[in-house]
Amino acid sequence: MNLISYLILAVLIVCFVLAVRYTRKHGSCESCGGNCAGCSSAAGCQMQQQDTQGTKRR
């Protein structure tokens, strides 16, 4: 393996780590991985993050 191969591999590893980090961060509130601003129920996820007992239901 030459130097450029190591560099490409390093870039891919960084991308992989960032993708795992993003998924873990959002996965903790069971997000669909999409943009919460576009979701009508995004607050449910935020509440879930804050309160592991779940969202309030009547």
Place this chain on the structure above:
Amino acid sequence: MGIKIALAGNPNCGKTTLFNDLTGSTQYVGNWPGVTVEKKEGRLKGDKDVVIQDLPGIYSLSPYTLEEVVSRNYLVEEKPDVILNIVDGTNIERNLYLTTQLLEIGLPVVMAVNMMDLVKKNGDKIDMKKLADALGVRIVEISALKGQGTQDAVKACLEAAKAGKTTELPHVFTGSVEHAIAHIEESIEDKVDPENLRWYAIKVFERDEKALEHVELSDELKEHLEGHIADCEKEMDDDSESIITNQRYNYIQDLVSGAVKKKAKKGDMSVSDKIDQVVTNRWLALPIFAGIMFLVYYISVTTLGGFLTDWTNDVLFGEWITNGVTGWLESVNAAPWLTSLVVDGIIGGVGTVLGFVPQMVLLFLLISILEDSGYMARIAFIMDRVFRRFGLSGKSFIPMLVGVGCGVPAIMAARTIENERDRRMTIILSTFMPCGAKTEIIAMIALCFFPGSKFVAPGMYFLGIAIVILGGIALKKARYFAGDPAPFVMELPAYHIPSVKGVLIHTWERAKAFMIKAGTIIFIMCAVLWLLMNFNWGLQFLDGDLERSMLRDIGTVLAWLFVPLGFGTWQGAVASVSAEIAKEQAVATLGMLAHAASDAEADMATAIRGMFGTPLVGLSFLLFNIFDAPCLVAIATAFREQGSRKWGWITFLFQMGVGYCLALCVYQLGMLFTQGVFGFWTLVAIVICLAVCYFVFRKTPDYGRLSDEPHGADA
């Protein structure tokens, strides 16, 4: 110290549109009830000290629905500095019912009369001064959609919050009611905050259970106050809650008759009414709905979308990116396995998913236009008529409308259904509507096995509705779900030409979510699958020899599960199992396998056809992956929303069962009719068909109950 402004108003009066305008946010705006299930917070553009709280749309502050509970708890317990009451100017009489209640909370209130552009266009006149004087609040005219007057509304709110005082309340109630309320106020003044005194007193008069719990009256005091309330009820010959409701409406009628002049006479039909005469017509509604949805899928998946996707798959990713990256990697002497990882793993997987983005964008664009125009709200109304015939409520269809975008918010939208058994059933059924990710599988299978076919994509959408209806009928005949459907009341918004900005924002938000997913979950999965696909158990690079790979061995172990469905190959098994992580992963996995098996992306369709063989197997694969359990995140959401592990498993197994049985029946009966093949699994398919017919068409057993609460509820 920051100032908190709470946006409160009726459903569909423009709260979220105003919220987006003030905060620069792009929260989802829909024009059917329940779009905002929970409150959302944002900061004012240009002044981060001002917090704007978007509350769910409500008609009153009675704790009957989840939205009402969320809004009321926030206003009464968390006490924002000022309430910005959004009032739909085209429907002012009904909107003022909530206004009279908001004033009683005791917080400063500013009223923003929205849709003033429409009011003026209709030729109606509202005497704002007269309204402001009568209600004792400052009124601002706004058009949230056009961003007119919104800054004036904020300015008025900031002034009201700084002043902090509420003005004298309007005289809504008559003498004897006021007398009883005054007695209650005296009795509870040391139990509640002084600004909330009036509101709690009225709620106690209405015998609101939650308010009574809060004030904790002694039995003696309760009995004393009950005497006053009963006297009032006797005098008015009505129950206390109805007395309050009637007197509020009487007050509003008097106020509106003096302050609002409508140009149209009573009985005159608006343009929306005229359109609705055709669009929601008893006989024409369903054919029009079917025609519109057929067109949406025909344009987005088959014609224009198909053309765009062909270009992105064949030219952009197939030639330009693949050849460009391969050439560059070879020119810099990159290791062969690294070239394979980038080209076959990442471009082959993530690139294939992104290749279908044009179709998704077109689909989301057309659906956004339908939503913004007001037509989607009619679909819930139309489907209520169909659903009700089978014992379901149109309210259950709203999550299914949301589900066309993504199954997760669809499951969460079921929270607005108060009846527990209907809510559970809606969670079970809502993900049968093909979401955006599933549409990508449809597009890929259509491209590979049924190129140019008009009916595959719309067919899957209508099959989704059919499964929801048939599944609903069968479940409704089970003991737990039996019972009358919950009543469904919704306000149909006026039709209007969708704003370009709004439609583009909706489309962009959905497409962005799609691309984020491709760059995160799909990217991770592709990297892992590439590793399994290109190395053996001794971790030796196989250089394209997939038959010795770890993935092949894993797929072979799982393949027997799919033999009755016709795709009992390791490739079919791996694609189906990986689709449970995210549905687009089926496309990515097939793309990677096709990429590894062919020299150019242009051969993707041929390579995938080679994996499955006949179109019947392709159809079976499609049906299984569309109608089985949704992705992992949606499954987890269903477990959470069902509120119990038992119901989570019931949901998962029901969905898996439907997908598996449907694919099995289609493949086995297809083989019987096309090739005359009859075997053990053909017999199983016939038994399944007979069982489905029995559960759908059997007479509803008499469970001997009419109560609203289900038996055996364990949530």
